[in-house]
Amino acid sequence: MDKFSQAEIAHFRTEGYVTAPRLFNAREVQAMQVELDYFKQNGLGRNVATEGDGQTHSTTKINYQIIPLNDKSTLFRALPFAPHVATRVGQLIGEPFARHLDQIFLKPGRTGAGTSWHTDNAYFQLSDVTKGVGMWVALHDATLANGTLHVIPRSHLETFAHTRDLGSDHHITFAADDQRAVPIELAAGGAVFFNYGIGHGTKANNTDAERAGLAYHFLHADYVATGRLTDGVVYITGPQASGGLHEYGVNVADAWAQEVAARTP
Ligand SMILES: O=C(O)CCC(=O)C(=O)O
Numbered sequence: 001m002d003k004f005s006q007a008e009i010a011h012f013r014t015e016g017y018v019t020a021p022r023l024f025n026a027r028e029v030q031a032m033q034v035e036l037d038y039f040k041q042n043g044l045g046r047n048v049a050t051e052g053d054g055q056t057h058s059t060t061k062i063n064y065q066i067i068p069l070n071d072k073s074t075l076f077r078a079l080p081f082a083p084h085v086a087t088r089v090g091q092l093i094g095e096p097f098a099r100h101l102d103q104i105f106l107k108p109g110r111t112g113a114g115t116s117w118h119t120d121n122a123y124f125q126l127s128d129v130t131k132g133v134g135m136w137v138a139l140h141d142a143t144l145a146n147g148t149l150h151v152i153p154r155s156h157l158e159t160f161a162h163t164r165d166l167g168s169d170h171h172i173t174f175a176a177d178d179q180r181a182v183p184i185e186l187a188a189g190g191a192v193f194f195n196y197g198i199g200h201g202t203k204a205n206n207t208d209a210e211r212a213g214l215a216y217h218f219l220h221a222d223y224v225a226t227g228r229l230t231d232g233v234v235y236i237t238g239p240q241a242s243g244g245l246h247e248y249g250v251n252v253a254d255a256w257a258q259e260v261a262a263r264t265p
Helices: 006-015 026-041 074-081 083-093 221-226 256-263
Strands: 017-020 064-066 097-107 132-138 191-195 211-220
Touching: 006 017, 006 083, 026 064, 026 074, 026 097, 026 256, 074 083, 074 097, 074 211, 074 256, 083 097, 083 132, 083 191, 083 211, 097 221, 211 221
Parallel strands: none
Antiparallel strands: 017 191, 064 097, 097 211, 132 191, 132 211
């Protein structure tokens, strides 16, 4: 299925999140992993984990963040325009919509650190949390043991006071009741979508193998002006959308399949 069912959309509306377990196929996953290897080999990310003071970078805990992606990778630049992604985002937050962030969090085996509880709207400050959606894609199988993303269902109906996360050099966090959290276990290529008000976070990677999560943030075009956004906004659908031509100088609207093919045998 290239889109969400009515039941899945209803789940997103009431619970604040919904999963798409096989959003990307094996070939697409392989292409994204090839790109991740390129980022790693070229040192395009950095460890944001700190020693409990919010400043001193840790040598024993690693939360390797690569942000943004669209200036480093034509594959990830094309991804939000892929029909199986864009259709779903439109179903959840309505059209037209824009993308405003893309990033990867890589957690090496054993040393990989989680990203503490937060809501995305604590950063972005949209006037309506349901008009923004995060899409988190498992680039490797994401399990309880390797610290997959956890969400707090219906937490978008509450607000949480955030403070600086002292385990990171720039993140913010709030104290959550872990009992309310639901772990989202996904095979590589699966995704979870959650609205900007949903409390979420990842845990330490207690396995030997690395695990990475790919995160995109989308918002309804009518709400762009209400937010405090930290990256260039790229319109994906609607009258302001140019397939990326206005923002990147090149139209990448139909480039996804070609970008995948270029990285896979
Ligand atoms: O993958 C992670 O560690 C954090 C991801 C996240 O917080 C997000 O996508 O908003």
